[in-house]
Amino acid sequence: MDNPGKVQYTVFIKRQYLISRMIQIDCPQYPSQQKKLTSRQLVEFYVGEVHGLNSVLKGVIEINPDALYQADRADYERRVRAPGDLVGLHGIPILLKDNIATKDKLNTTTGSFALLRSLVTRDAGVVAKLRKSGAIILGKASLSEWCSFRSPNAPNGFSARGGQGKVS
DSSP states (O other): OOOHHHHHHHHHHHHHHHHHHSOOOOSTTHHHHHSSOOHHHHHHHHHHHHHHHHHHHOOEEEEOTTHHHHHHHHHHHHHHSOGGGSOTTTTOEEEEETTSOOSSSSOOOTTOGGGTTOOOSSOOHHHHHHHHTTOEEEEEEOOSGGGGOSOTTSOTTEETTTEEOOOO
16 A cells, blocks of 8 residues: 655655755856856756656656757857846746747647647747746646646646656
8 A cells, every 4th residue: 555655755855855956046147157057057957857856756747959059059148248248047947837838849738648749829928038038948847737727626736748746
């Protein structure tokens, strides 16, 4: 018989491990001000963390295949432009929930296979603002399928694409 308490404890330990390994960013332009950490290094770090922990946490549905390209472009811009010319989240990788539309190689499915490979006509407003601010769209985070819209009795954190996500 499964022991839910043990599962929650294990997830808590994994979460603490993840938090302890994360790079804390106190300033939106941390990579450019420190001149030690590149956007490529940040993207590689977070992709590694996703690959290492996602089998347990199931928190990320998809990684952006263009994330490294976007990181390299941000690093190049950081080298050739004056620091004052860089905006807000320049070169900082972020995850979006899978119900936020992105007009790129990422799927926007709200966790459902029914919308896999569907095309959106434009970025959601928040995505357009994030891109304008220089953010790197790292990928899509899991969520309850259809945002639990279809059934109030559906399990929290479950989607066909992401499986049952772990909550702590």
